[in-house]
Amino acid sequence: MGASSSTDNPAAAAAHEQESLAAASLPLPLLRAVFSSRSSSLPDTLAFPPATFHSPTSPPPDHFHDLLAALGPAIASLFFSPAASPSSSSDWLSFLKGFNACCARARASLPLAHLLRVYAAACARAGAPCGVRFQPDDDKVVGELAPAEIAALLSMCWAMAWSGSAPTPRAADEGAEPVLLPDVSSLVLSALVSAGAVADDAAVWGWEASGASAAKGVSAQEFTSWVISTVPGLGSCLSRYVQDRFRSCQADPVKGRSVSAGNATSDASDVYLLTRGRAWAISLSVRSALSEKFLSASIIGMDTEDLLYRSSAHGRGLSRFWSCVEGYKGPALILLSAFGGGENVDADQRWGIGVLTEQGFENKDTFYGSSGFLCATYPIFRMLLPSGTEKNIMYCHLHTQLKTYEAKPKPLGLAFGGSIGNERIFIDEDFSKVTVRHHAVDKTYQHGSLIPNQGYLPVVASILDVEVWGLGGQTTKHQQDVYKKREDIFSGQRRKIDLAAFGNWEDSPEKMMMDMVSDPNRNQREQR
Incomplete structure (x- = not known):
């Protein structure tokens, strides 16, 4: 009898749900x-923690700090109605409904619509321009976003993710150093190219979000389609922010003082290919445990101990590459920077591509691998997932010490996708040239161009730098170190010569053969 009381009471059933x-x-x-x-x-609970943001390449978006200051009140007004009595069951139910509206799992477009609604409300409070609007009592978003507004929205979403590692407002220091904003220009340009606002050709070279105020905007529907197909993790920024703010108000303020100290005041864009902006873009695209790894890299930067290989530091060539990555049995990110498709192309027209693999490298003359991702990192960001049709994930082949005759020798180099002789991406043995082919030759990865104005013919370009980052953590790196030490011991044993094993020269078969060669009739004369 008592078990049916909750079902008879609609309010209790709704609260339980x-x-x-x-x-x-x-x-x-x-x-x-x-x-x-x-x-x-x-x-106040949902308020953004006090912080000052700056960017080394361009100033932060207009009204950016005002936008962050209006973020907490905007979320509270949209999802959480004022509660008159904390002990009221109806207010508790209203609180839960507001929390579930912005944090519960839903279809991909609904969290993004809530995020855009919060952005529009924050812009209204901050006095910032906003081209999106909502129909009354409807989640359908209309209007369009200008390039500067897309940059402001993306920067606001990264700041919301950063706030999860920031101190609470009561523990924030007055003299804290400014927080470095990542460069989101490749993401903004990707959205504009996807919507057709910018042509995917020579128009992308030298494009900057700060100077694109006169460019055509992106409609709300096109922006939603781009987010779902390219950066699906963007829609979870609001849910993550609300949960982090709720956790922070119950956390110890003293523990939050040292969290944000890892954000440096200078970007590593002129040092490594894996910048904070590219790490954040990859974290929004990858729907796995690696997303947290790249998100952390976008906030505090990648640990240099995770850098397995860099051509400018370790030397070019497949043998140098193999000496650095051999024995690493974990996920890895390969980034490549190149320029041009011929001798007459301007060297400033650089582009970057990357490959995210979920297993280590193996020296084989065939394709192997279980899963991987191709991505274009510069000037446009794209992520190409596996198609599921073929499994030609990666190819790594170099000559070993034991060489054998091959009637049809396999190509030496590093490749991804396609087939042998028609690889989607092929890096030669010297790491001096890279060949990128059209997606029509590849059934392993999704369709899409990796470089601007790629065309149907193979593009052969000069390589500027290659990086390989290990993503398996300290355990995988320790296993590689153990493997390398064991191989060094075996190599030393093979090179070591034990002179005592040769025995006495007078009794050796080698001396007898030398004597016979020098005087072949010696034995006959002794018999006489």
Whole structure:
């Protein structure tokens, strides 16, 4: 009899349903603590932590700091109605509904619509221009986003992700150093090219988001399609931000003081190919545990101990490459920077591509691998997932010490996708040239161009630099170190010569053969 009381009470059933949804995101005791202690000041709970942002390449978007200051009140007004009594069950149910509206799992377009709604409300509070608007009592978004607005939205989303590692407002220091914003120009340009606002040819070279105020904008529907196909992780930024703010209000303020100290004041764009902006773009595209790894890299930078190979530091060539990556049995990111498709192309027209693999390198004369991703990193960002049709993920072949005759020798180099002789990406043995072919020759990865104005003919370009980053963590790196030490011991044993094993020269078969060669009739004369 008592078990049916909850089903007879619609309010209790609704509360139980909302609690079940909310518990999948945050523990219910934490939500009750937030509701009881901060129910009358949710805008303060959701407020963005005090921080100053700067960018080494271009100034932050206009009204950016005002936009962040209006973020908390905008979320509170849209999803959490003011609570008159913390002990009221109806207010608790309303609180849960607001939390589930922005944090519960939903179809891909709904979280993005909520994010755009928050962005529009924050722009209205900050006095910033915003081209998107919503119909009354409807989640359908209309209007269009200008390039500068896309840059502001993307920068705001990264700042929301950064706030998860930032100190609480009470523990924030007055004299904290400015936080470095990543470069989002490749993402903005990718959205414009996807919507047809910028042609995917010579127009992308030298494009800057700060000077694109007169460029055509992207409609809300086109922007939504681009996010779902290219950076699906962008829609979860709002849910992540709300959960982080709720956790921070119950955390120890002293522990939050040393979190954001790792964000340097200078970008590594002139040092490594894996910049903060490219790491964040990859984190938004990858739907796996590696997403957190790249998100951390976009905030504090990649650990240099994870750099397995860099052509400018370790030397060019497949043998140098193999000496650095051999024995690493974990996911890795290969980044390549090249320029031009011929001798008459301007050297400033550089482009970058990358490959994300989920297993280590093997010296084989055939393709191998279980899963991988191709991506264009500069000037346009694209991520090409596996198609599932073929499994020609990667190819790494170099000559070993034991050489044998081959009637049809396999090509020496590093390749991804396609087939032998028609690889999607092929890096030669000397790491001096890279060949990129049209997607029609490849059934392993999704269709799409990797470089601007690629065309149907193979593009042969000069390589500027190659980087390989290990993503397997300290355990995988330790296993590689053990493997290398064992190989060094074996190599030393093979090179070591034990003179005692040769025995006495007078009794050796070699001396007898030398004597016979020098005087072949000696034995006959002795018999006489």
